[in-house]
Amino acid sequence: MTGDIETFRAALRAAGQPWSRRGIAFAGAGIVLLALLQGVLLGFVRLPPAIAASALPLGGVSLVLIAVGWVFLIVAVVKRRRWAKTHDLSMPSLSDAGEGRG
Numbered sequence: 001m002t003g004d005i006e007t008f009r010a011a012l013r014a015a016g017q018p019w020s021r022r023g024i025a026f027a028g029a030g031i032v033l034l035a036l037l038q039g040v041l042l043g044f045v046r047l048p049p050a051i052a053a054s055a056l057p058l059g060g061v062s063l064v065l066i067a068v069g070w071v072f073l074i075v076a077v078v079k080r081r082r083w084a085k086t087h088d089l090s091m092p093s094l095s096d097a098g099e100g101r102g
Contacts, residue, residue, distance in 0.1 A: 008087075015083035016076035023076060027069025033062040 040047055040055050047055070 011087075012080060012083060016080040019072050019076035019079060023069045023072030023074075025069070026072060027066050030062045030065030030067075030069060033058060033065065037062060 037055055037058050
């Protein structure tokens with residue numbers, strides 16, 4: 001029974017795993033970029049004024065990265081739900097298993 005469960009879980013992960021990994025990577029990169037940009041704007045990171053001013057458009061890039069990450073995460077959820085609809089998710093009852101009887 002454990003092998004069936006592991007096979008089931010592996011198939012469910014494969015249904016949305018690449019999308020969720022991409023989503024986490026994109027959203028994480030956007031958040032890190034936004035944090036670095038905030039450090040530059042608040043003066044925690046010292047940069048020459050010309051470079052600091054050119055860093056402002058990176059705020060838009062970071063927001064786009066976060067949005068793309070969320071889209072990938074939503075696609076992963078949709079793919080997993082579609083996969084779950086086509087597969088039987090009910091587990092057999094414990095009384096029918098027949099294990100543990102001497």
